[in-house]
Amino acid sequence: MKAIGYIRVSTEEQSADDKYGIEVQKQAISDYADRNDFEIVCWLTDTISGAKDNRPELDKILYNADQLPAHEAVIVFKNDRVARDTKLYFYYFYTLEKRNVKLLSTEEHFSEGDDFANIYRSLLMFVAEQERKNIALRTGRGRSLKAQCGGYSGGNKPYGYYCVDGMLMQNPEERPIVETIFREHDENHTSLLDICEILYDGGYRTRKGKRFQPSTIRGILSNRPFYEGKYKYGDMGWVQGVHSPILPLEV
The missing domain is CATH 3.40.50.1390 (Resolvase, N-terminal catalytic domain)
Structure with missing residues (x-):
């Protein structure tokens, strides 16, 4: 057979x-x-x-x-x-x-x-x-425990960072994107659409090689606590993260 x-x-x-x-x-x-x-x-x-x-x-x-x-x-x-x-x-x-x-x-x-x-x-x-x-339950508990200690527990990596051995490290190619967005928003009160234009003119593109959109800029801005050194996973609240913060911006 x-x-x-x-x-x-x-x-x-x-x-x-x-x-x-x-x-x-x-x-x-x-x-x-x-x-x-x-x-x-x-x-x-x-x-x-x-x-x-x-x-x-x-x-x-x-x-x-x-x-x-x-x-x-x-x-x-x-x-x-x-x-x-x-x-x-x-x-x-x-x-x-x-x-x-x-x-x-x-x-x-x-x-x-x-x-x-x-x-x-x-x-x-x-x-x-x-x-x-x-x-799955054991894996989920392990991620939650790591997150409670401020460690990266999976999911999309925020702009400005990449992952090495389970740790978030600053990405030198993306950090200027984050700095530009917060500087234009906080100091110059630039609109989201104009921030997109500034990034495009500066040669910056998304991870997919496309032009930044206002929704992406809004998402980065709403993640301010993370860029100040905090970390949040799932439904839990913000805790002190172990990653190096990008904010406040250097003068």
Whole structure:
């Protein structure tokens, strides 16, 4: 019988030094195929969280099978490589089943026609889903704790700064943009539109290489506490930051 070998690794697992990397999964799938008389006709790999449903390689298996070699099974290392969300997993499982394609795992085995097979699958997927939620909770708590201490906890980096090893450092190329905006606003009472023109004439562009717009200028001005050395994350209030402030401006 012919089968597709499907591998998934996620950025969360990689950052946690996942012991089930691509080569480990591939070797396990190859061994399983050899033991059970399957020929792997295609290898597909996604690098994305199992809780997300926009995985291009899995989508090929589910919705564009005509673009792949003929196959009777999809073999994965563990069922949570297909999905860590229970609803997603069973949706994928039955989508394949309707095409008479088996979804097989090298680690979890279900007997054909076993009345408890779906219960067992559901239990495994519930455990995997709870594990994902716990990881997200721990990550969120860690970010909040870091933010409470004034450290950068992710999100868009304000103009004038870039990130190095989780720390915000002043960007010498962008700092003049911030200085110009606050100097023109505070000292010269320049309108937002005119500040945009001044930046454009000075050769400054956005990070996307475009002309600054009043909305961007307004956003930078509204972030004054940050440029004075404070830090804010999510719904928490401003705290003393650990980054070097740009304000007050040098005379």
